[in-house]
Amino acid sequence: MLLIVGSGTVLVCVVGGYIAMGGKIEVLIQPMELVIIGGGALGAFIIANTKVVIKAAFKACLGLLKSSRHDKDSFLELLTLLYAIFKLSQTKGMLALEQHVENPKESALFNQFPKFAEDEHAVTFMCDYIRLMTLGSDKAHEMETLMDEEIDTHHQEQLEIAGAVNLMSEGLPALGIVAAVLGVIKTMASINEPPEVLGHMIGAALVGTFLGVLMSYGFVGPMAHALKGRANTDTKYYTCIKAGLLAYMQGYAPAVSTEFARKTLFAHERPSFYEVEEAVAELPAA
DSSP states (O other): HHHHHHHHHHHHHHHHHHHHHTHHHHHHHHHHHHEEEEEEEHHHHHHOOOOOHHHHHHHHHHHHSSSOOOOOHHHHHHHHHHHHHHHHHHHGGGGGHHHHSGGGGTTTGGGOOOOHTTTTHHHHHHHHHHHHTTTTTTOOHHHHHHHHHHHHHHHHHHHHHHHHHHHHHHHHHHHHHHHHHHHHOOOOHTTTSSSSHHHHHHHHHHHHHHHHHHIIIIIIIIHHHHHHHHHHHHHHHHHHHHHHHHHHTOOHHHHHHHHHHHHHHOOOOOOOOHHHHHHHTTTTTO
């Protein structure tokens, strides 16, 4: 939604300002300039990246049309789930969690929390470390090292996507210049034309530079930054899981372990202590 609002604002202000100055909109309509710039950028993007990154980048950019997967509500849900897991383990033992981690899609516990259950990677991350705990892993420092490595790897994978989009953004102004130069070459080949024809051709050539800069700084660059922000928020989701599990491994009570997890969150996404307390109070009996 923010992508649509932001893109609309850019177009309205830039094109609207141009028209308000008395500019003619038809001069800006240069399909071949778009083909040169957009096609060149797409080709360079394909050359620079692997199939995995290309597919992930297109999927991630389309995902910007939707709200972020992780917000205050999803973090509140995660904290409530962590408390439910710890409480179940405390009352019935770690082995009571085994049935849930071995078949998470059929887990009555996980399915109470739909946002978490829909995140396949988060479910796998959670289940893998709970499984290690049920198998007897009790050295928190070793578990923390392993978690940090996995979280860092996942974060780097996401940043690679944002970096690929950002690299394309950086190339767009240069490709705009390429389109402009080609337009000037075309103009020079028609130097015998009347001044009004040459003026139109020069204007069309300059549109290439305009489009390259606009696409870079008005659209693709901000999209790359938005992808980076979502990668950071996604990483914070796993950091929250890590903090809660490690606290529980070290013997803290469910409520205290959940509080350890809550404290890792960004302030604008962090539910209050009382919001978490209210949410866990509404949980069904284990």
